[in-house]
Amino acid sequence: MKIQVSNVTKKYKDKVALNNVSFTIEGPKIVGFLGHNGAGKTTFLNMLSGILPTTNGELRVNGMHVFNTATVLRDICFVAETGNFQMEMTVDQSLKANRYFYPNWDEELARKLLKVFALPPKAKVKSLSKGMSSALGIITGLASRAPITIFDEPYIGLDVAGRSKFYDLLIEEQEIDPRLFILSTHLIDEVSNLFDEVLILNEGELLLQKDYLEWDETILAIRGSSEEVANAAIGHEVIYEQTFMNEKMAVLYLKNPVLNEEVKAERVSLQDLLVYLSKQQKEGYAL
């Protein structure tokens, strides 16, 4: 599975949600699709699943345009935060409906997961709690066996036990039937170890795309005086910086493995980076 994004822009009336974004994702793998609130993640995922057209640029899957192409779209299962099911249908009926639309639908897996998440089959979707709705979405995504399966905040309202089950199932399914999973989430610390690759959007643009195994070698935070940090940052990309008292801290995207100066370097977790980016965004708005 190959997703090619070429110079994609999405504009709404008074806002540019995505600005000239280009990247390629090849599966099978588990991709973390991350960013602060309003970064453009859901907009992109909506375009990938054919819900929204692009304003400019091309979005292709295996060389074919996505929008309105049924042969491409039937290989994509998109589980959004909300609105995945008809409210008047029961859990049973919702799963039965999936059979007609997902060519690889695994009924046995769906029934097994129904028991794992303890969902009442005869309950109407509108009577389910947020966590139960999320569980139904997770069941749909996993049992669809769609070559591209997208989860956009899939566990809203799901308790920690439910989330743990989801992570275990994700790993299990990836072993049995590898596919391209794209997971957009804010609970990064919980799930970051599952990622093979990470893409981070920032203010509608692609900030970075990295194999997760290379993360610690590529993203570092350095601390020191302004001069020391500035010198150390030469040749690298500064993703974030802040000054507190007399100490400057900068998060660097290392272009080469060598830091020029002797500065205090520390690991930056994925979660920490997203926090820094969110702060930067808020500070930008404050300005």
Next chain:
Amino acid sequence: MNLIKGSFYVFYQSYKRQYLIFWTILLAIVLFSIFMVLTLVDGFTVYLMVSIPVYVFFIIMGSKWLTNTFSYFIRFGVSRIQYAGMTGLFFIAWSLVTAIFTASLHQGIFFINRVLEIDYFTIFHPMLFIDSTLPFHLVFLFDFVILFFFLVSGLLLNYVFFQFGMVGGYTFIGVMAFIPLLGIMLKWYEPVFRFIGDQSFWSLCSVIGLIGVLVYVIVTLSLKKLSAIPV
């Protein structure tokens, strides 16, 4: 074939409850009216119209269709043209089934009136202007065409709100409401009604049916690039 089966399954399960509630209430009113006629004193006549509420129900159903189902089916990987096709087929089927039921209901009420010798219970239908005996096949055909037309009209209204938001939607309603007012001001409602009255049943049904199909085609073409997230 799977798409059609799947879409019919989803539409049926999603709208079954509302449909049942509507008919339960309507039939309860009909039965209660018959009961009143049988038990009340002489000189009291009940006039009832079953078809108009059904037309109104269908226009309401049509006006929520896109909002309730469009995004859901697009997420399944259905293209917009496929969605329009599935919806059109379901509209035809739903109008057919309801028209059969409505026509049967009329015949059923006539039968009850004859058996119980009720003179002062009258059921109206727009077809009365054309044939006062209200034959089953003409009532069925008329209702089928009108119901399809009203579903499509509701869908058009929903599309306008979906695409253009509240301002666009209510402007559209305002323009539609203004047209008959304009007709009254310019006094062309009389020649229009006379013209309609002079038409045969078949030409009237054909024209309404064709308008319904044309509006549906326009909505289908408009869906091609429509975002599945409403404005």
